[in-house]
Amino acid sequence: METLNEWAFVGVFFAIAWVFPALPIIGAWLVRPKKPNALKKQTYESGVETVGDTWVQFRVQYYIYGLVFLIFDVEMIFLFPWAVAYERLDWFAYGAGFLFIFLLTDALIYAWRKRALEWV
Amino acid sequence: MTSCVDFINTLSPCLVRAGWNADLANLLSLLLGVVIVATVPLLTVILLIWIERKFAARIQDRIGPNRVGPYGLLQSLADALKMLTKEDITPSGADRILFNLAPIITFATVVLIWAIVPFTPLHIGADLSIGILYFVAVGSIGAVKVMIGGWSSNNKYALLGAFRTIALIVSYEVPMILALLVPVLMAGSMGMQDLTRAQGGMWFIVMSPLAAIIFFVANLAETGRSPFDLLEAESELIAGYNIEYSGFKFGMFMAGEFMHVFTVAVLTAVLFLGGWWGPFVDQVPALGFIWLGLKTAVVYLFMLLIRNTVPRFRIDQVMNINWKFMVPLSIVLILLQSFLLRLIDALGLRPAPELANDLLANLPQTLVLLAGNLVLGAIFMHLLQRHGRTLREADEALAVVKGEAAPAGGMAEA
Numbered sequence: 001m002e003t004l005n006e007w008a009f010v011g012v013f014f015a016i017a018w019v020f021p022a023l024p025i026i027g028a029w030l031v032r033p034k035k036p037n038a039l040k041k042q043t044y045e046s047g048v049e050t051v052g053d054t055w056v057q058f059r060v061q062y063y064i065y066g067l068v069f070l071i072f073d074v075e076m077i078f079l080f081p082w083a084v085a086y087e088r089l090d091w092f093a094y095g096a097g098f099l100f101i102f103l104l105t106d107a108l109i110y111a112w113r114k115r116a117l118e119w120v
Numbered sequence: 121m122t123s124c125v126d127f128i129n130t131l132s133p134c135l136v137r138a139g140w141n142a143d144l145a146n147l148l149s150l151l152l153g154v155v156i157v158a159t160v161p162l163l164t165v166i167l168l169i170w171i172e173r174k175f176a177a178r179i180q181d182r183i184g185p186n187r188v189g190p191y192g193l194l195q196s197l198a199d200a201l202k203m204l205t206k207e208d209i210t211p212s213g214a215d216r217i218l219f220n221l222a223p224i225i226t227f228a229t230v231v232l233i234w235a236i237v238p239f240t241p242l243h244i245g246a247d248l249s250i251g252i253l254y255f256v257a258v259g260s261i262g263a264v265k266v267m268i269g270g271w272s273s274n275n276k277y278a279l280l281g282a283f284r285t286i287a288l289i290v291s292y293e294v295p296m297i298l299a300l301l302v303p304v305l306m307a308g309s310m311g312m313q314d315l316t317r318a319q320g321g322m323w324f325i326v327m328s329p330l331a332a333i334i335f336f337v338a339n340l341a342e343t344g345r346s347p348f349d350l351l352e353a354e355s356e357l358i359a360g361y362n363i364e365y366s367g368f369k370f371g372m373f374m375a376g377e378f379m380h381v382f383t384v385a386v387l388t389a390v391l392f393l394g395g396w397w398g399p400f401v402d403q404v405p406a407l408g409f410i411w412l413g414l415k416t417a418v419v420y421l422f423m424l425l426i427r428n429t430v431p432r433f434r435i436d437q438v439m440n441i442n443w444k445f446m447v448p449l450s451i452v453l454i455l456l457q458s459f460l461l462r463l464i465d466a467l468g469l470r471p472a473p474e475l476a477n478d479l480l481a482n483l484p485q486t487l488v489l490l491a492g493n494l495v496l497g498a499i500f501m502h503l504l505q506r507h508g509r510t511l512r513e514a515d516e517a518l519a520v521v522k523g524e525a526a527p528a529g530g531m532a533e534a
Contacts, residue, residue: 005146009246010254012150013158013235020158021227021372025220028204028368041212043275044363054213054274062283065439069290072447076297079454080253083304086458087465094462098455105451108443117443119436 064116068107075104157245158231165379169196172378172424179428200371208367213274222269223365223372229261230379237386238312240396240408251312252300255387256293262342262380263289266351269373270361281360284435285351289342291442296338298450302331302457303391316395320477325392327489330453330497332392334446339384340423341438343377347430348438381423382416389415449500453493460492 043050082089082097089097111117131152135145170185170193177184185192210219235245236254248254263286270282304310306327307318318324325332341348351360362373389395393415396408433441464470464485471481 005150006246006248008146009150009153010235010248012147013154013232013245016151016154017158017228017231018224020162020231021224021376024200024204025224025368025372028206028208031204032367033205033207035207036209038212040209043211043213043273045275045277045358050276054276054279055271058279058283062287065287065291068443069294072294073297076294076301077253079301080304080310083301084308084310086305086461087308094458097458101451101455105448108447108451112444117439119439 061119068111068116071107072104075100075107153245157234157237160239161231161234161379161382164382165375166196167193168378168382168420169199169375175421175424176428179425203368203371206367208369209364211274211364214364215272215274218268218272219364220369222265222272223369223376225261225265225268226376227372227379229258229265230376230383232258233383233387236312237383238316238390238395239412241313241317241401241405243405243409244313247311247313250310251315252304252310256297256300259342260293263293266361269365273361273364275364277357277359278361278363281351281357281363284357285344285361288348288350288435288438289344291439292338292341292348292446295334295442295446295450296342298447298454299331299334299338300391301454302328305454305458305461312390312395316390316397318476319394319397321471321475321479321482322486323392323394323397327486328453328457328493329490330449330493331457332388334450334453335391336384336388336419338442338446339388340426341442343380343384345377345381345423345427347426347432349432350435350438382420385416385420385423386412388419393419445500445504449496452500453496456492456496457489460489464488 043054079097079100082093082100085093132142132145132149135148136142173195174184174192185195188194188198210216233255236248236251238244238247266282266285266289270278270280270285273279303315303318303324306324307315309315309318344351357363362370365373389412394411395415396405396412398407398411398414401408401411469484469488471478471485475481
């Protein structure tokens with residue numbers, strides 16, 4: 001019951017946390033002057049008119065970083081249970097954790113050798 | 121729990137005894153807790169902005185805000201009032217819903233982290249058994265807010281800035297999470313109260329200084345402050361992902377950033393500086409709030425010092441520092457730390473459970489861990505130095521080939 005209550009706290013917190021930043025923005029919406037015109041609403045690019053569409057394809061480099069991050073992030077979550085239960089583990093489970101980290105390192109070395117970590 | 125003195129924790133039983141419905145009383149005490157936990161960072165951020173501006177001003181040989189109120193203390197309120205009256209421009213091609221959502225997410229996610237900050241031994245928003253995972257999960261929304269803000273603005277510079285910032289935030293999450301594994305290893309729990317309690321004998325910053333440094337630096341990058349302030353690049357990207365924002369929405373981004381820095385300071389204090397531990401905290405738990413505040417203040421001022429004195433990195437340097445230095449270091453650190461903990465157990469150096477909070481009993485294992493950390497740090501610094509020298513010599517050789525004089529002072533990039 002007690003732990004359930006903790007989660008209820010997080011639930012209520014999630015529901016209420018949005019109110020704090022939303023209130024001043026709504027308040028500003030009520031108070032602030034509203035005189036938009038076409039020139040004012042132009043995209044700001046240092047006074048130069050925008051050329052072409054904004055939402056286009058960008059460099060693949062960001063995608064590669066995203067992939068490398070994804071590999072690490074997902075794999076690292078599996079290490080947390082290992083770390084929590086660490087004191088109760090026998091040597092076999094301990095070695096399994098080592099092996100897992102070794103595979104993680106392997107992925108890093110592979111990405112490094114493939115020059116995926118170079119900012120070009 | 122018969123008395124109603126500590127009313128935050130015992131409000132619900134007290135109300136039930138006064139004849140309230142149990143569910144209603146529970147909900148009311150939850151609401152009160154939420155409001156209190158959320159108000160702490162909200163009130164401090166007003167003061168923090170003033171502290172930050174004064175601090176930066178002193179470093180830059182200025183006076184800083186000194187007109188509004190005594191010592192300029194009310195400057196933040198004046199700024200907020202001004203922002204309320206500013207016209208708010210939404211660019212014509214923007215995605216309106218996402219454009220308005222981004223600043224709200226920015227602020228809300230930082231507030232949400234405070235649910236798991238243990239203020240005293242008794243007072244914590246929610247002592248989740250997976251506190252660390254909660255922090256990582258909520259903190260990761262930070263990348264989403266940048267993407268939403270940059271994408272919905274319909275501005276190429278904003279989009280470019282968002283891409284770059286996300287590449288940075290996402291990369292530095294890897295060593296941060298790896299560094300978080302070290303306290304979890306030593307405490308054997310992911311709950312924030314358990315992690316704090318485990319530091320009764322010795323702070324984790326002494327037992328694993330490398331983990332503390334990695335966590336601190338990675339979080340510094342996550343907040344997007346100098347030397348990692350690539351999301352505020354006036355000369356390259358006009359500003360960053362928040363170019364098109366004005367009025368209070370821009371203010372929300374700024375307030376969220378200030379609060380994020382403070383939140384990082386609190387978490388560093390909790391995870392590595394012993395949290396609420398301090399003299400007499402056993403007798404008077406409320407003192408923990410003061411000890412935690414003091415430790416947080418030290419970390420926070422240190423962050424301000426770094427922000428105002430260290431020059432910024434280039435984007436490729438930032439990525440290299442992360443992927444080629446901090447990630448390998450943190451992986452090796454975890455292997456070393458887990459091995460040393462096994463070794464300590466095998467040698468019988470771990471203090472008995474009843475002596476866990478005793479400084480002397482903790483000393484042997486602390487020394488072993490500290491020595492291991494220092495040796496590992498020395499090895500990595502030596503490798504870094506050698507790499508820097510190689511780069512420098514290559515530079516000089518190139519200069520000789522070109523017939524130029526070697527650059528004075530060296531231009532090492534590492």
